[in-house]
Amino acid sequence: MDEPTNLNLYRRLRRRTALILFTTGKTDAISRFVDLVLIALISLNILAVVLESIKDLQALAGPYFYAFEVFSVTVFSIEYIARVWSVVDNPWNPTHTHPIKGRIKYMITWMALIDLIAIAPFYLSFFATDDLRVLRALRLLRIFKLTRYSSAMTLLFQVFREEARTIGAALFVSMLLMFVASTLAFVVEHPVQPKVFSSIPASMYWATVTMTTVGYGDMVPLTPWGKMLGAFIGIIGLGMVALPAGILASGFSSALHRRRAILEEHVEGVMEDGIITIEEKDELNQLVQQLNLSEFDTRAIMHAVRVRQAEEAMETCPHCGKRIHEPDDADTDNPETGA
Structure with missing residues (x-):
């Protein structure tokens, strides 16, 4: 009895880790807190790399810079390992479900490589005995970790691929x-x-x-x-x-338009009966997360769909289901007598 219980606990912990790290629309308090902590840590790392290049400041606060670097690399390493471990339970990317191939496939993705490059200079410094300025400068690449938390940057990379x-x-x-x-x-x-x-x-x-x-x-x-x-x-x-630049701007606008059109079509189907169930709401929220659209876009689309459906309801006869402003066939044949 203990082994299945421990296995279920292990899977629940892994699934919970995936939800915290890979969720794009942050509705969970813990997930939002983890994101805010990582964003703040990345930003402070970039600031530390810049300030460390000042010789006087480096001589004065060198041990503190190093201690902060060790702490940051520890956190980033734990994050990287946790992502590789829990990616098989990522509900927004079912292509990584295989325990071995899925993890390898994730490790060669763009964002996973950025996470690896962010911590690699620290570990490589133990084997490099020459000038370490290049490895220190590579720490600036940690700024690319912020792209994971920006829907605009994600959309921009998609446009780059589409317009390549x-x-x-x-x-x-x-x-x-x-x-x-x-x-x-x-x-x-x-x-x-x-x-x-x-x-x-x-x-x-x-x-x-x-x-x-x-x-x-x-x-x-x-x-x-x-x-x-x-x-x-x-x-x-x-x-x-x-x-x-013009090609990117046009592609960016087209991508946003397509995403909003997809969401609008889905909202119309959900609101067709006038009632949004809990399952439909969860499905809608998941689609919004996948499309990386903002809450403002979602509300604007839902409002536009409501207004359009209300206008269509006012123009439709509740008895025959025909549009009120459309004449019948008999009226078209004889508009004076209606016969």
Whole structure:
């Protein structure tokens, strides 16, 4: 009797851990508290890495920085192990239910790799005897852990995946333009400025600065053809560099529209009979969590559906079920007599 009881307790604990760590819509007090603690700890870690780069402050509070680093890595390590352990019970991602393959599949996901990279520099420092500044700088990657708690960042990554081909095509054209511009700049400017435009790779720096309209001024064309080329590249490059931003903005808007349309369609089905049961409410909340929509969006959609259904009810005859403003077939045939 004790073994099944312990097994059930083990599974309940694992399932509870999954609900705390993987729930996106935080309705549970413990889950919200854990998220707030992790967000605060990540933010303090980023601040500590920045302040630790100040030599005077590092010399004064070095032991305190190290103690805080040990504490943070301990918490992040426990979090990482808990996520890998409980991911098989994640109700919002059934693809990780296998005890071995599911956990391996989760460990190579984007967010799991970020969690691993966040703690890896600390453990690698025990084996590295050279300059540790690179490992310390890698701790700044912990800022990406905050993306887990931002629905906007999650949506942005989804847009990146959906628009990857379009953005890749735009970047390819920009790279091609930069290559042509740097080659032409080398041809027309190298005879006049052999030290400045010494090679095509060196000219690529000038082409990039010109295309992005930064214009540092450390490399300036002197020939008439070089100046014309710079003006042309500056005008064309402005549009090419802005193109990926426009693609992302359009994809972001389309993704939000699709998510709201999915939720609106589901709300219409739930509210068709005018009553929302507890099961339907739970299903609706789960869909909102999966779509990463805000409470404001949900309320606005539900209000719009209520208004639309009320208007449709007022325009429908309660006896025959036809729309009141639609004439009958007989009225259409003889509008004067109605016969």
